[in-house]
Amino acid sequence: MIVALIIRDARRAYATGGSTLIVAFFLLVATLFPFAIGPDATLLARVGGGVIWAAALLAALLPVERLVGPDLDAGVLDQLAVRGVSMAAVAAAKTCAHWLAFAPPLMLTAVVAAALLDLSAKTLLMIEAGLAIGTPGLAALAVATGALVAGLRGAGAVAGLVMLPLAIPLLIFGAGALQDGSGALKLLAAVSLLLVAGAPFLAGAAIRAGMD
Amino acid sequence: MLRFETVAGARGGRLLFEDVSFALGPGDAALVSGPNGVGKSTLVRIAAGLLGAQSGRVTRNGQVALLTEAHALDPERSLGKALGLWIGDRANAALDVLGLGALADAPVRILSTGQRRRAALARVLASDAKIWLLDEPANGLDSGAIEVLETLIAGHRAGGGIALTATHQPVKMIDATVVTLGMMR
Numbered sequence: 001m002i003v004a005l006i007i008r009d010a011r012r013a014y015a016t017g018g019s020t021l022i023v024a025f026f027l028l029v030a031t032l033f034p035f036a037i038g039p040d041a042t043l044l045a046r047v048g049g050g051v052i053w054a055a056a057l058l059a060a061l062l063p064v065e066r067l068v069g070p071d072l073d074a075g076v077l078d079q080l081a082v083r084g085v086s087m088a089a090v091a092a093a094k095t096c097a098h099w100l101a102f103a104p105p106l107m108l109t110a111v112v113a114a115a116l117l118d119l120s121a122k123t124l125l126m127i128e129a130g131l132a133i134g135t136p137g138l139a140a141l142a143v144a145t146g147a148l149v150a151g152l153r154g155a156g157a158v159a160g161l162v163m164l165p166l167a168i169p170l171l172i173f174g175a176g177a178l179q180d181g182s183g184a185l186k187l188l189a190a191v192s193l194l195l196v197a198g199a200p201f202l203a204g205a206a207i208r209a210g211m212d
Numbered sequence: 213m214l215r216f217e218t219v220a221g222a223r224g225g226r227l228l229f230e231d232v233s234f235a236l237g238p239g240d241a242a243l244v245s246g247p248n249g250v251g252k253s254t255l256v257r258i259a260a261g262l263l264g265a266q267s268g269r270v271t272r273n274g275q276v277a278l279l280t281e282a283h284a285l286d287p288e289r290s291l292g293k294a295l296g297l298w299i300g301d302r303a304n305a306a307l308d309v310l311g312l313g314a315l316a317d318a319p320v321r322i323l324s325t326g327q328r329r330r331a332a333l334a335r336v337l338a339s340d341a342k343i344w345l346l347d348e349p350a351n352g353l354d355s356g357a358i359e360v361l362e363t364l365i366a367g368h369r370a371g372g373g374i375a376l377t378a379t380h381q382p383v384k385m386i387d388a389t390v391v392t393l394g395m396m397r
Binding site: 004008012016073075076078079081083084211212 | 257260261262264276277278282283285286288335
């Protein structure tokens, strides 16, 4: 059931254009920065890595209100619950599906964004390594946030307020890896691992509370 | 076995019913009736374990199949595939029984309310669950489909299954325990 749920959610994200939207938004945000700070290649190269990380974070936030809420409304979570599937397992499956739906396209698009920002191959490599390590944590945080705001009025806006502060450690260590190298990457991995391990339990509890 | 012992149910902090007791064994059925807003759906959700009882005790032995207003079928997928998520390759056979075999390739979003209800009923039918919990199963169904529903419930009971139906519409269930809920003051 869990594998079927992962396939269903990931397929739906690609089929309904959710993944395309994330990638387009990511690219748009990354493209806006050169317009805002000017065409100074040295400056762009210096801030470009951070720009890509901020864009990735904002892009990951986009589908948050659609990750859990619609399934709660449609009775999908009720059907899973009566089959004995724990809501923490559902949240873990949704984390996995969300990661599949946004991280690989984002990492591919990061190459284009890096070219637009005139980043070096070494910087791009560090960004890709950081995204590979940090995006599972982002996905877990997104699903937990989606579970917390499911059923709320103005869920999208609330989701931003909940998720962005919690994602700051990922942003700091992800962007920091571009200066500090492997030390920051290790800290990024620790934060990401903590989120992947812990957030599904928080999300599961939030989903159960939302069923009441 | 499904047993309620002096169960009280609440929703949103409001007490809806209290002191509800009944016991259902193999082949038994219960018909939960009452006007809108008295807690019929809440009682079904408590029976399913989705909600906790305010007080009292609920005992449930056996797997549960649940039918509610929310059909839990992906609107963009074909009916056969949407149902297949839940019951695998038994979907087509179950759809045939409910008279929806010809619509297996149709997207769920184009189906009528009654057809979606019948599809959700197909999911219940194809489950291995001994306890069927049906919340307003006759909503949106025409008279022919209601007869099919009654036949399916009778067949399930004949096989040793338990059926609990919450409805404000007449659904024939022979020798069913009637649980009537009223407005709390």
